[in-house]
Amino acid sequence: MRIRPRHIIVALLAAITAFLLYAARLHTSATPSDNESGLAPPLDMSMEQAPQIALDTHHLDFGTIANDQAAETTVPVYNRGGGLLEITDVRSSCPVCTIGYFDPGKHRIPPGASARMNVKVNPEGIYGFHSQKTLTLWSNDPRNPHVVLTVEARVAPEFEVEPEHFDFGEMEKGTPARRSLVFRSITDSPVRIRKxxxxxxxxxxxxxxxxxxxxxxxxxxxxxxxxxxEYQITAAVSPEMGGGDFEISVFIHTDLKRFSPFRTVAKGRVITPYEVTLDQETSELHLRGRASGMITVRGERPVSVSDIRSEHGVVEIQQNRESPEATQIRCAASETLKRGVHKDAVLFNVEMDGRVYPERISVTVYAYETKPRDNR
Structure with a gap:
């Protein structure tokens, strides 16, 4: 067989490609991941000759800062090793509110020297009145390629809420319960409630x-x-609030530009002479496809359930009275539902000891198909 020039060229290209792939594999296996705790220094450098990063503290507390302007300070970064330390990156867990950076050229620190890292906290990026974020310094220190500095700050509030939340304590089911708090603007720039x-x-x-x-x-x-x-906000609990402990988020929407809404909570405990349980470990029913869910009403004395209905017609209901002390309500998605997520609620009254207690159980239905249910 006669060897032509193009055969030689093809063979050379194949050899070069194979070499490049082999070299890439060697480089990948020799390059440490970000998760490794340290890197080996170059082969011609001992650990004594390698750079070593150090901080005075790993927690920086700004104290209370103004709510209308950024606060800034500097933190010393030391090189306690024998080689040139180079800070390659400073990463923030919240770039909109907390940043760290070096002045041009200051990120390269000779052995035995130090440089100042600028740290800035911007209240415009902070939700609420407290912030705790992290700055991660990446460097060529083979022992510790990244160190973490926690940055904490409290923001001078524009308003105050007294008390801090709606605490209803213990209350009997069906008994009207109301609690109030005061929302008070405390700066010369007034904050008004919208909703x-x-x-x-x-x-x-x-x-x-x-x-x-x-x-x-x-x-x-x-x-x-x-x-x-200054506003008085009064919260009233519905008679349909279920028995047991509750803690519900409440959002106060304001015209404050820095952040809105402000979150507080309403909490308490509803006492009932009976209990309502679900066959799911959630506070509401989740029905997927043609699967059904069960609501059980049980008392130590005779109890009855009446006026059971679906609020929006999404759920089909079947009642089964187990005993004078217990009733089950089986819930399933309506056969006519279109594919998608549907919200509904099962409403009913519980009658016990001559009193009537309204109940409401939220239901979310995930409908996957529209074929009729097979009842055979």
Missing amino acids: VSLNSDMEKTDVAPLITFDVEELPKPDRRAPERP
Whole structure:
């Protein structure tokens, strides 16, 4: 066979390609991952000749900062090794509120020397009145290629809420319960309430809320500072609130530009002479496809359930009275549902000892198909 020039070229290209692939594999196996605790120094360098990064502290506390301007300080970074230390990156867990950086050229630190890292906290990027973020310094220190500095700050508040949350304590099922708190603007830039709801999105409306709110702006004579807005927010628990402990997020939507809404909670314990349980370890029913869910009402004395209904017609209901002390309510998705996620609630009354207690169980249905259920 006669060897032509193109055969030689093809063979050379194949050999070069094989060599490059082999070299790449060697490089990959020799390159440590970010998760490794340290790197070996170059073969011609001992550990004594390698750079070594050090900080005075791993926690920086700014204390209380102004709510309308950034706060800044510097932190010394030391090189206690024998080689040139190079800071290759400073990564923040919250770049919009906490950053660290070196002035140009200051990220290269000779042996035995130090440099100042600038640390800035911007209250405009902080939700609420407290921040704790991290700055991770990456360097060529083979012993410790990255160190973490925790940065903490408290923001001077624009308003205060007194008390901090709605605490209903223990209350009997069906008994009206109301609690109030005061929202008070405490700076010369007034903060006004736009809405109070159980939803973090102000544009959304609470559907059949278990807690409703009344907001009243107090007249100037009743305020701590007459020229600063002050509101009384009153929360009322619905008679349909289920028995047991509850803790529900409450969102106060304001015109404050730095952050909104402000989150607080309403909490308490509802005492009932009976118990309502679900066959799922959740506070509401989740029905997937054609699967059903069970609500059980049980008392130590005779109890009955009446007026059982689906709030929006998404759920089909079947009642089964086990005994005078217990009733089961089987719930399943309606056969006519279209594919998608549907919200509903099962409403019913519990009658016991001559009293009637309204109950409401939220239901989420995940409909996968529209074929009729096979009841055979």
